Amino acid sequence: xxxxxxxxxxxxxxxxxxxxxxxxxxxxxxxxxxxxxxxxxxxxxxxxxxxxxxxxxxxxxxxxxxxxxxxxxxxxxxxxxxxxxxxxxxxxxxxxxxxxxxxxxxxxxxxxxxxxxxxxxxxxxxxxxxxxxxxxxxxxxxxxxxxxxxxxxxxxxxxxxxxxxxxxxxxxxx
Numbered sequence: 659x660x661x662x663x664x665x666x667x668x669x670x671x672x673x674x675x676x677x678x679x680x681x682x683x684x685x686x687x688x689x690x691x692x693x694x695x696x697x698x699x700x701x702x703x704x705x706x707x708x709x710x711x712x713x714x715x716x717x718x719x720x721x722x723x724x725x726x727x728x729x730x731x732x733x734x735x736x737x738x739x740x741x742x743x744x745x746x747x748x749x750x751x752x753x754x755x756x757x758x759x760x761x762x763x764x765x766x767x768x769x770x771x772x773x774x775x776x777x778x779x780x781x782x783x784x785x786x787x788x789x790x791x792x793x794x795x796x797x798x799x800x801x802x803x804x805x806x807x808x809x810x811x812x813x814x815x816x817x818x819x820x821x822x823x824x825x826x827x828x829x830x831x832x
Contacts, residue, residue: 700805701793705755707781708762718751719805723831725752725823728791728801731759735817736800742820743802744772747780750827755783757791757799804830 705713718724727743729736743752754769762784769780785791794803804812804827811830814823 698809700808700810703790703793705783705790707783709781711781713753713781713783715753715805716808718753719809720807723750723804723806723811723827725750725827726794726803726805727752727754728757728785728794728796728799728803729754730757730799733799738817739800739802742818742823744769744776744778744780745820746823746827747778748776749824750831752780753783754780755785755790757785757788757796759784760786806831 700715700719702716705715707713715724715726725743725746729740729743743754746752769782773779783790791797796803798815800818801815802813802818802823803810812826814826
């Protein structure tokens with residue numbers, strides 16, 4: 659084996675080791691952050707979005723996989739995850755819950771440009787006093803919870819890219 663081939667093999671093994679290590683660490687962090695999230699059935703409740711439309715997650719999730727996106731306007735990682743959530747909304751219904759983000763006045767515009775361009779609506783529920791996030795056990799933003807048939811199927815916390823979110827949603831929707 660020549661030196662160039664040996665270097666390529668060594669770099670490939672190192673790259674795989676880094677990716678596997680990242681996946682293990684990411685999974686452990688998700689598990690640790692998510693230990694306060696409810697298991698099994700979703701918390702019951704009817705919520706109202708910033709446009710005063712009622713949202714019943716039990717009804718929405720009984721028809722199809724639904725993504726519940728806990729975020730905040732002041733959250734740096736949320737700003738990096740929100741574009742992925744917007745893309746995911748083209749395939750799955752997304753309900754967003756804005757934690758401790760102020761009043762309803764400016765929030766309806768948060769997803770507005772994307773919605774107009776892509777003919778997709780992402781309702782925003784304002785959880786200014788964090789009652790909903792406490793009910794769901796959410797302590798970290800962003801938190802993305804996958805629900806179907808009134809049950810929590812999976813979740814992830816922290817920065818998430820579109821490919822990993824889409825793959826997780828596809829896998830859970832099977």
